[in-house]
Amino acid sequence: MANAVVMLTPDGKAAPPAATRLDATKTIDQRDETFIPLVTILPRTGHVVFANNDKTKHQVYSFSPIKQFEITLAQGERSPPLAFDKAGVATLGCNIHDHMIAFVFVSDSPWTAQTGADGRAVIADVPAGSYAVQVWHPQLPPGTAGPASGVILAGETTEFSTTLKLLPPPPKMHMHTGHY
Amino acid sequence: MRPRLAGRTALTLCAILLPSAAGAVDFSVDGYADLRLIVPSNQVSWQNGGLGKLRFGAEDARPDLQFAEAAVEGSVVITPELIGIATVRVAEKQYSAVDLLEGYLRYRPVSTSPWRWSVRGGAFFPPVSLENTEVGWTSPWTLTPSAINSWLGEEVRIIGAEGTLEWRSEIRNVSLSAAIFGFNEPAGVLLADRGWSLSDAFTGLFGRPRLPDVEARMLQVPLPLRTQEILQIDKQPGWYAAAAWDETGIAKLNFIAYDNEANPSAIYDGTIAWRTAFQDVGVSTNLGNVTLLAQGMTGQTSIRPNAFFSSDTRFSAAYLLAGWNLDDDWRIAARFDVFAAHAHTPIAAADTRESGNAVTAAINYLPTQWLRVTAEAIRVDSTRSERALAGISPKAVENQFQLSLRFYLP
Numbered sequence: 001m002a003n004a005v006v007m008l009t010p011d012g013k014a015a016p017p018a019a020t021r022l023d024a025t026k027t028i029d030q031r032d033e034t035f036i037p038l039v040t041i042l043p044r045t046g047h048v049v050f051a052n053n054d055k056t057k058h059q060v061y062s063f064s065p066i067k068q069f070e071i072t073l074a075q076g077e078r079s080p081p082l083a084f085d086k087a088g089v090a091t092l093g094c095n096i097h098d099h100m101i102a103f104v105f106v107s108d109s110p111w112t113a114q115t116g117a118d119g120r121a122v123i124a125d126v127p128a129g130s131y132a133v134q135v136w137h138p139q140l141p142p143g144t145a146g147p148a149s150g151v152i153l154a155g156e157t158t159e160f161s162t163t164l165k166l167l168p169p170p171p172k173m174h175m176h177t178g179h180y
Numbered sequence: 181m182r183p184r185l186a187g188r189t190a191l192t193l194c195a196i197l198l199p200s201a202a203g204a205v206d207f208s209v210d211g212y213a214d215l216r217l218i219v220p221s222n223q224v225s226w227q228n229g230g231l232g233k234l235r236f237g238a239e240d241a242r243p244d245l246q247f248a249e250a251a252v253e254g255s256v257v258i259t260p261e262l263i264g265i266a267t268v269r270v271a272e273k274q275y276s277a278v279d280l281l282e283g284y285l286r287y288r289p290v291s292t293s294p295w296r297w298s299v300r301g302g303a304f305f306p307p308v309s310l311e312n313t314e315v316g317w318t319s320p321w322t323l324t325p326s327a328i329n330s331w332l333g334e335e336v337r338i339i340g341a342e343g344t345l346e347w348r349s350e351i352r353n354v355s356l357s358a359a360i361f362g363f364n365e366p367a368g369v370l371l372a373d374r375g376w377s378l379s380d381a382f383t384g385l386f387g388r389p390r391l392p393d394v395e396a397r398m399l400q401v402p403l404p405l406r407t408q409e410i411l412q413i414d415k416q417p418g419w420y421a422a423a424a425w426d427e428t429g430i431a432k433l434n435f436i437a438y439d440n441e442a443n444p445s446a447i448y449d450g451t452i453a454w455r456t457a458f459q460d461v462g463v464s465t466n467l468g469n470v471t472l473l474a475q476g477m478t479g480q481t482s483i484r485p486n487a488f489f490s491s492d493t494r495f496s497a498a499y500l501l502a503g504w505n506l507d508d509d510w511r512i513a514a515r516f517d518v519f520a521a522h523a524h525t526p527i528a529a530a531d532t533r534e535s536g537n538a539v540t541a542a543i544n545y546l547p548t549q550w551l552r553v554t555a556e557a558i559r560v561d562s563t564r565s566e567r568a569l570a571g572i573s574p575k576a577v578e579n580q581f582q583l584s585l586r587f588y589l590p
Contacts (some may be wrong), residue, residue: 056206059260061290063348068292072260091350095290096260142350142428167429168468176210176588178253178315179265180305 001164003039004137004146006121008111011130011150018043021110025081028092028102030054030073035092035102039138041114042106047081059095066090066106089136099177103138128155139166210315211252212552212588216323219243221560221578226374227273227381229393229404231567233536233560234580235324235379247272248584249380251281251316261289267316269384275406279384281317282337294348301341303385303410307357307422308332308436310462310473311501315588317382321473321513322542323556323582324378326499328460328477328517333382334389335370335409336438338418339363350428357422362412365442368454368481369407372493375534375564376519385410394570413453414443431465444484456481458495473501493523493532509547515540519562536562552586 009015022043029036030052042048050060052073060079061070066088071079084090087108094100105112111131113121131153135146147162221237224230230237236244249271256264266283284302291297305312309329311319317333319325325333340361347354370377373395383389388406396405418440426432438460442453458479465472476498484490497519505511516539523532542556560578567574 056208057257057260059290061292063292063294070290070292095288096257096263168466175320176212176315177313178210178267178317179255179263180307180309180313180317 001119001137001166002115002117003037004115004119004121004135004164005039005041005105005107006113006115006123007107007109007134007136008123008126008131008151009109009134010127011132015109015111017045018107018110018112019045022046022107022112025049027051028104030058030060030094030100033094033097033100035094035100038102039114040102040104041112042084042104043110044087044106044108045083045085046106047083048104049081050079052077057096058100060092061095062090062092062104064088064090067104070095105136126153128153133160133162135162135164137164137166139169140164141167206257207254208256209252209254210589211250212316212318212586213250214248215245215585215587216248217243217245217583219579219581221580223572223576223578225379226377226392227379227390229390229396231374231392231394231564231570231572232576232578233375233377233379233538233562234558234578235377235381236580236582237578249316251318252589253315262287269316269382271381273381274384275388276384276386279386281382281384283385296346296348297344298346299341299343303337303339303363304342305332306336306338306359306420306436306438307424307434308336308438308460308462308475308477310434310464310475318380320544321471321501321503321511322515322540323554323584324380324540324558324580326475326501326515326517327376327378327497327519327538328475328499330377330379331371331497333380334377335364335367335383337364337383337385337410338420339410340417352428353424353426355424357420359420360417361419361440362417363410364418364440364456365413365446365453366407366409366411366451367440368456368493369452371495371521372454372481372483372491372523372532375521375532375562375566376495376497376536378517378538378540378558378560383409392566392570394566398569408451411448411451413448413451414446416441416443418442431463434460434462434464436460438479444482444490445486447485452483452485454481454483469505471501471503471505473499473503475499489526491523491525493521495519495521510543510545512543513541532564532566534562534564534566536560536564550588550590552584552588554582554584554586556582556584 066086067090090104092102115121220241223232225232225237253267267281286300288298338361342359344357391405420438422436439457444455446453460477462475478496482492499517501515503513521534538560540558545553
C-alpha cells in the first residue's frame, strides 16, 4: 500500500528537530487537474511551494486545523514558499476543481518516511533505543488514528510490519464527470 | 476522494471577458457522440406517440443502427469563484435538434473555514439524481436511467436561483440548499397522461416531448400532440429545499422537497399549469468495489382547468442500483425499479392506473479515455389502464437491448 506515512518518536526523550533530516521545502505540482504527489511529508516549520503546470488555473486551499490558506495560481505560476508551523495533517483542495485532493503530513520527528508502491518505507540511521511507531494513510477512516505500537532498535536493521484497515479507494475508472 | 477528471479539453482565452485574479479566463469542453445498435421493444415508444415505456419501440421492431445523441458541456472559469456551465444536447428525435440541457453561473467564494456558501442562477437540474453524474447528465452505470431520473430528465428543469450552505469536516459533510424558481409549470403532464418511462431522451429547454396519441384522439386535436416543459403560466414562483449528509466512508443521504406552486387553474396558450410537488430520498454507499445507489420518490400533480374537470395524479417510484468496478476498464451494473401512478378524475371510469417494474443490466468497457462501450438489456413489466383505450392490452412486457459506442472528446 503506497502513500502510508510511518513516523518514529523516541520514548522518553525529545527527538531532534524534524528538519535535520527531512527536506525543509517541498513542491506540490498540479498537472491534469491532479495534485502531485498525493502525500507530502514536511518537517514542522517546513515550506511548500505550489507549482501550477496545468492548462487551467487553480485555487488551492485548506481549512484544516493545522493550516488555513488559499492561493490562486495561473498556468505556469509558482507560489511563494508557504510555511507549515503545526504538526498534523492538512488536507488540500481546489475551489475550482472539486475532485482535486492532496495531503501534507507535517511531522515533529526526523524519522518519518512514506511507503512506496511496494508498501515499504525505509528509515535509515535511527539511533538505538525505544520508539513509538505511528502509521497514517489518507484512506484511514476519518477521525481514527492509525495503528500505534512500539519498537526497540539495537543498531541493526529491524523490520516492522503492520496492517491498516482502510476505506476502499475511489474507483480508478475513466470518468467524464459533469458538474453535477 | 474522487477519480481524476479526464477527457476535458482546456483552452486559455485572453482575459477580455472579465478581470480575474489570475489574469486569464479558462474555457474547457467535454462531450461525447453516441452511436447505438438497438434491438427495440415491440411496444410503440412514448417518443412515437405510443404507450411503450422505453426510448425505442415499434410494432415491427427491428434492430437498428443509429446516432443516438451527442452532448457537449462547456465550462468557463471567469474568476476562481465564478464559473459558467452550459450543456448542449443534439438528438434526432428531440423537438429542437440542438437544445440546451442546462446553462447557469455559480459563484462560490473559497473558504478556509468549515463553512462554505455558494449560489447559482440560470437553468439547471434540481439536485435529485444520484445516477446522472457524467457529462451530458448521463450515468456512468447504465444508458437508461431509473424511472425517477428518466422523469427528471424529461420534465424537471428549473430557471431560478439556488443557495447552498455547506459544513465540512474530515468525518462528515453536511449541506443545505434552497431555491426559488419558475418556468417548470407544465411538469407533471407526462406522468399523468403517459405515466413513468425508462428512457434517456432528456428534454432540452426548448423541447416539447410528445404526449400519447390516445390523449390527442380523446381531445380531438391533430397528431402529434406535444407539451412544453419550460413555461411560466401563473405569477407564483416555485421552490425546493434539499439537504445532504455525507458521513465519510460510510454513506451519503440526500433529501429534496420540490413544489412548483403552480396554480392548477391557470392556462396559457393552451398549456395548463400542473401543480406538481414531490419528495425524494436517496442513499449511496461504497462497499469495496461495489457502489449501491437507491432513491425513492413520491408526489402528486394536479390540474383544475375548469369547474367541471380536475385531475389528481399520485405517483411514486423507487430503485436500487448495484454497480461493480471490476477493474480500471470494466464496470457492470444491475438495477431494479418499481413505479406506480394513479390519475383520479371526477369520472371514475376515466381514472388511469399504472404499476410496473423494470430490471436493467449493463456492462461497460472503457479501453481508453475517449471510448466507452456499453451493452444494456432492460425489461419493463407494466400495467396501464390507458392502453385499453388505445385498443391494446393494459399489461405489457417490453424488452430492449442496446449496444452503445460513446466517443468522448479527447
